[in-house]
Amino acid sequence: MKTLSFRGGVHPPDKKRFSENAGITVAPLPEKVYLFLDNHAGVTAKQLVKEGDKVKTGQKIAEAGGFISADLHSSITGTVEAIEKHYHPTLQKPRDAIVIKREPEEEWQYLEPAKSYEDFEKDQLVKRIKDAGIVGLGGAMFPTNVKLSPPDGKKIDLLIINGAECEPYLTIDYRMMLEFSEEIVKGTLAIKRAVDIENIVIGIENNKPEAIKKMKEVCKGTGIKIEALKTKYPQGAEKQLIYAISKRKVPSGGLPMDVGAVVQNVGTAYAIYEAVEKGKPLVERGLTITGEGVHKPVNVIARIGTMANQLIDIAGGLNEEQVDRVVFGGPMMGIAVPRTNIPIIKGTSGITIMTKEATRATERETMTCIRCGKCIDACPMFLLPFQLNLYCDNRLYDKAVEEGLLDCIECGSCSYACPANIDLVKSFKLAKKVYKAMKGGAKR
């Protein structure tokens, strides 16, 4: 079969075998949830509840704080116990979270009306997606309604549903495509209706032949095309995926809509289906709990704000002797957290529990760069990581930016490939932060 791809990238071991055959189960309701006001990219949401308030599942408890922001809904029925700072897994610092204590009886507050997407008007669909607090579930958590509302003059003519799941270990998108294929297709068609696009492609890496087969069956007669992608990291990165499928290049500093494309994760498509046809706001998501460090890797649907350790228990608990790190997300871009009692957020696609054995290569001695060029071959943005690193190390940030620092998508392919074990991507992430702080947070 012909497979589509991009130039650059790396081939880490895919390690999906641990959880790929574990059918999706529903996690038991947690006693408490911790819902960050930053459960999306952009401006912090504004809380609508106070301590002591009773809330239902699906009730809006915080509203978007700006254009790029999202509503937040209670993920259980109970009482607001506190609004206090908790450690945020991706921002990696304490942020305000609404803590809700559960009551035995669950009561839902649905969005009205819930009906087939075909009965919705175009604008109503985008509004429903906004009202449901839906954000990109691939990990970036960008508000979906914003992505689907191109400014005047920009025409979107290509919708890509991202089923690449190029991160090693993670299998939730795969399981969703197998078990909720019809729902994903309905969600996709809802997006199609909302943005009025004819050209729809679902991209799936060819290490998931079952998912490709299943989606092809379900998409028959819908006009949706399924494309097999070469298994290569980061095939699911937005710019690389758009290029692989359409050969369109998102301009430097630009957005997918600049080339008429919009990309949504399969999980997001599912969430849109639920919001439209079931009236359910985004209060739960599927995620993979996996890795050599847990006894029984699983794919579960869990309420947003559930503590990671409760989900790890569902996966049979972790092997304390051997565990080296607990990663929110996959091993390539995920963030290692300092402890396990940290709540999941809307963008948590998995929790990867890695053993010392699995992470041993990260502990290799760091040597000097011998200009072997592996980082150049690996960079999917065609940057020169070794060169950028020299600029960043010497705090020549303006020079680094001139050489494309801000084009770095932080995929980590350079660090993965470096035989000298130089932490290239770490240096770029840091340099970007410093640069942005120096420029007062303006520009990109």
Place this chain on the structure above:
Amino acid sequence: MKLSVSSAPHLRTSDSVRKIMLDVIIALLPASVASIFIFGLRALVLILVCVVGSVLTELFVMKLLRGKKEFRPDGSATVTGLLLALNLPVAVSWWQALIGVIVAIGIAKHVFGGLGRNFWNPALIGRVFMLISFPVAMTTWYSPFDLQTTATPLAIIKEGSGTLPPVKDMFLGTISGSLGETSALLLILGFIYLVLRGRIKLTIPITYIGTVAAMSGIFYLVDPAFGIPIYHILGGGLMLGALFMATDMVTSPMTMKGQFIFGLGCGVITMIIRYFGGYPEGVSYSIIIMNSFVPLIDMVTKPKVFGEVKSSA
């Protein structure tokens, strides 16, 4: 339970600088062993002196001069020592070789900051230093096995007198020349290993050897006295130089376009020296000269960033 919070990616390649160096050493072994077979124990002595001298010099510089107490040899000094040995005629004395490696490691490599920071191939700087310091020993060539003073194929072409060896001998390596440059077969064998291991790309060797082949072909057509092309390709240090010296990662360009320019430049300069220069051989100088241009080449061959738009201003 203590959790590590190191930064992503949490998976890394298991490759390392040491493994790269080990692969280069493995690739050079066939030619090294053959040199002992062809030129006898003197060759073995030279190889040992160069390798041991090189590693000791590096340890001395790193630990005593640069104060890196925890330094462990990374294999790069062994590679430099071995390469220098393979670039020497067997007529050289052990103490001359020792001075060569001290210059290679102590000056050509560490004065510029050590591994990864030197502009010129250290082994070649060592060789050129010896060529200037010990001109007689460095240009005295012995025939294989019986070690009688003789001329290299390139010298025969340059002088225009003498009998050229059969092509088969040049391919197998039973001709006069530096220790490791004589057998094209074994050098190619080692090189294939490096390519299969993903250590070296084909661009530099192909453009370098291709340029030499094209230039010598054209010159031969103009005047056969310039020498038959196959002797230019197999008769001197081109194979060793193009496959193992010009491809040194530290001192060659990083992009394919840059490597193409580099190989082309090496080829042209080699042939100009061979035809019009004072020496019959020009591989070392050509590579050193092109090494100097690497920063410039890297600058002008920078790849375009994905999605970069030409500024409309």
